[in-house]
Amino acid sequence: MLSSAQAPRLVRSPGLRLRPIKCLHTAQSSPLATTTTTAPSSQILTIRKSLLTQQTTAVDLAKSFLDRLRRTEPQLNSFLYVSPDDAVLKQAEELDNKIKNNEKLGPLAGVLVGIKDNICTSDMPSTAGSRILENYRPPFDATAVRKLKESGAIVVGKTNLDEFGMGSTTEGSAYQVTANPWDLSRVPGGSSGGSAAAVSARQCVVSLGSDTGGSVRQPAAFCGVVGLKPTYGRVSRYGLVAYASSLDVIGCFGSSVADAGILLHTISGYDKFDSTSSKREVPDFTSQFVGKDYLESKPLKGLRVGVIRETFGDGVDPEVISSVRGAVTHLEELGCFVTEVSLPSFSLGLPAYYVLASSESSSNLSRYDGIRYGNQVLGDELNSLYGYSRAQGFGSEVKMRILMGTYALSAGYYDAYYKRAQQVRTIIRDSFKSALEKNDILISPASPSVAYKIGEKKDDPLAMYAGDKMTVNVNLAGLPALVLPCGFVEGGSAGLPVGFQMIGAAFDEEKLLKVGHIFEQTLQVSSAVPPLIAGELTC
């Protein structure tokens, strides 16, 4: 179904295989059906349209998602908690009544969302994937969740993650291992692996994740969906269980750029409960989206794109490199002015990140002491109560990071580790700032590899940490980044998705989304659905 102009570029490199693309939504009535490609359409807008024109009901829509969720969940394990059917259907029914009565609908009316389980929900458990918060129910909704609910979205459940967001595979969950919908023997990435897998397998329309060092972007790449990490401060962190406060952001997953953009618009904005949230105005990220048919031949003419040299070197799979190079070529064809930029400090990001994130986490996780909430293991005196509760409540990766962070903040080591890492962070922030003065966006792979096998890196934390090298710098610099599928490599029964990362200037998500939207409208890969559900969604 791809146009012949695009196909050769994608199959050019050895090991790269083009999969036939199935479109997600029936498009008989759409003018796009007559064209050679079918761009990924916004599921959110499609749902809205079909609800408003009464082609479908919110109840039917919810049922179809719930059916698919129940059917695929035994293989995927994306969710730690799924809302009871009647709770979901009751909300859908209320929406249908609103439609009948011609009442105003919120922008996300009838949209089923998955919420990463480190984001607080008052009506569902919020465990952060940890035993220490088993069965914990917060008394409040995170601001992002509150905004979703106010806009008519239906929360379908809580998605799996590496404990407290610490990990890159979702194997670090205290409860279950999530599978990648493209190949069930592979990891979905992490730490927001459940949210990525759920959108990829269309168990929900969109989902929220959190990104401290790449936890939205890397799983998006592994699962072949769109992942958006907003600028630090764009979305309130109130209700996000803190891992590393100066790096944490809530991010968005969608099956199209438009969906990720609409989701971001819904959850963005200043929040008096988060002193680090920004008072900047939130633009309507989607207003600049132009339909494919209205695009000029060089729609991105003059856009300055910098390809980060350091991200195409050693330790990056050649297939990933060719695939991302293909994306760059495509951007060039769209009119972008592409140059290579060098960020010499890039490789310093990984060690600086692990020092800073561990340091902050050692502090943030102090509150899990077994005294006020969460699992308590009694001891005969106070220190053993603390010791037993934390020893049994935390998993090994979490303990390791607490130990590393405690060490890095200790008297006598602070200057050598924490302070030095902060200095590196300043250098990285400055180097990105100057690169983004010369370029509109910067490009890198989203991850050095595609999804790997479950268990492959479980006992090799350094190998797993190395996988974060494409993404951590962006958190250190606080910048927004968008990850999009850009091709496939050999693997699984239908190929494995490759993602590339576009990094923008602070608070310029608008540009990223515009470029991303044009990219996906013209390079038909991102509407691909994984083999697990390919049959049922064929047009």
Next chain:
Amino acid sequence: MGLPGALPVLNTKVIEYAVKVGLALNCKLSLSSKFDRKQYFYPDLPKGYQISQFDVPIASGGYLDVDIPIEFGGGHRRFGITRVHMEEDAGKLLHTGNGSFSQVDLNRAGVPLLEIVSEPDMRTGIEAAEYAAELQRLVRYLGVSNGNMQEGSLRCDVNISIRPIGQLEFGTKVEIKNLNSFSSMSRAIDFEISRQALLHSQGQADQIVQETRLWEEGAQKTVTMRKKEGLADYRYFPEPDLPGVSLTEEYVDGIRDSLPELPEMKRRRYEGMGLSMQDVLFLTNDNNVAEFFDATIAEGADVKLAANWIMGDIAAYMKNEKLSINEIKLNSHELVDLISSIKGGTISGKIGKEILFELMAKGGTC
């Protein structure tokens, strides 16, 4: 509660109060300061860290002038102020009598407070207590706190070290907690000084160890509460959840211009009016009394007579009836009339007294 996902929000009032106190203590203000996390585990500390200020306090390097009452030797003393910083309060542990369990009251956890650290300039229990009393007056004058020690609005921890005459460096310091009044503070310090001096004279100075001791009001002595094993490592690092605090010169100037007349300035002014130090200290002790006095003077009353009436019969009545000067019915205008009526011979002093009590109890409306 330190719930997962909850975030701190800065109470802007505490910044205003910190600036007021910093200026009143003649400190240098940091126009940009920040918050840090001080980390330790304790059940009264829900987050496992206290948000405080470590290396850049909002105010530092000031002093406080104190007039020591005649009965304690008199004289004017200036005590150095090391720093004023903002931090959050912890909760309160309540232990059951039989020790089988403890409860924690988190109502005040996270509430902002100001910590004022002085230089080691006090030499006696009295000096320390007078310094603390002056701080209490100061925060009351400033309207920053009611300074009530029983309620915990004003809390004092003291550190005591002694050294042989001629030795430059300080001895090992011992901290004392549980000081619920200025008088217990004074007595606890003097007890601790003699305890340490005794150990020195017995050649057992090595038994003075860095520890926290508790003042036992009943036994009138200090006892060991916990010994500090080495220096605690609080692993301070900048609080990522709160932005730095930036003050503008205009903001600080605005607060400086709005500061009321402070106790030290009032004392010097009253002294200049010819009042004795005893009168001066009495009148300035309570800002409301000082304001009442100032109002009567402003209306032309004789300074010495007004002071005598206030310190004599009015003060006695307030004490008996447990009323503040704002709660008695008498107003400054009536006192001025009364004083001038007696002075002018319209009424006798004896009649004046009777009228005064009527006015204090019922006011001048009848």
